[in-house]
Amino acid sequence: MTSKLILLRHGESEWNAKNLFTGWVDVDLNDKGRAEAQHGGELLASEQLLPDVVHTSVLRRAIHTAELALNAADRHWIPVKRHWRLNERHYGALQGKDKAAIREEYGEDQFMTWRRSYDTPPPEQDIDNEFSQYHDPRYADLPSEVRPRTECLKDVVARMLPYWYDQILPDLLAGRTVLVAAHGNSLRALVKHLDGISDEEIAGLNIPTGVPLVYEIDADGKPENPGGRYLDPEAAAASIEAVKNQGKK
């Protein structure tokens, strides 16, 4: 028996369009992002991939993407589970900064190390910075040492995996079709785990906005179709290219 796992990165956000490092800043979708989310849901409906449960982060760009996609698939009524462990990577002191300006100031190597290396986090963010979430009430129950001030992808894998094993995988093993609406880097962390991608190779993997990626998960929690299947491969390729080139003027 296999179950269907659908990964959906949120549609374009206001800060994706402005080329700003976002991380845990709670930025909303723009019009293009809303249209992408709706289109993602239409693709699900046309393939009869109908989620039984949805897991999202606690950030509105993922929450709204899930709502728009499920509405388009007529599945707006399914149970929702939200958790900070699915949040975007915390981008530390880079949150709110212009990607092209950072690339210019620090050079391509440092810029790409901060963006895509597996284990080098950006500098820590001051907890009183205007783009810090340290005092945000939605994280009030988290012990202060768990509230990130910066994260590399390795940190995201470590905080995301307990949620995978405790919440998402049990839904799949119960035979449910599961939608995970999340973020570029939290989904890179999950895909790295599912496909067994090495720490080096994961640097080259980007997730497109708003295009469902479907895995068939077996009874051991492993994909029967490694790499998954994008429901709109052309749109996925175009969006992957755009994500890759962020920060280039």
Ligand SMILES: O=C(O)[C@@H](CO)OP(=O)(O)O
């Ligand atoms: O700014 C961010 O939070 C992420 C996702 O939009 O960007 P990047 O692709 O550079 O990791």
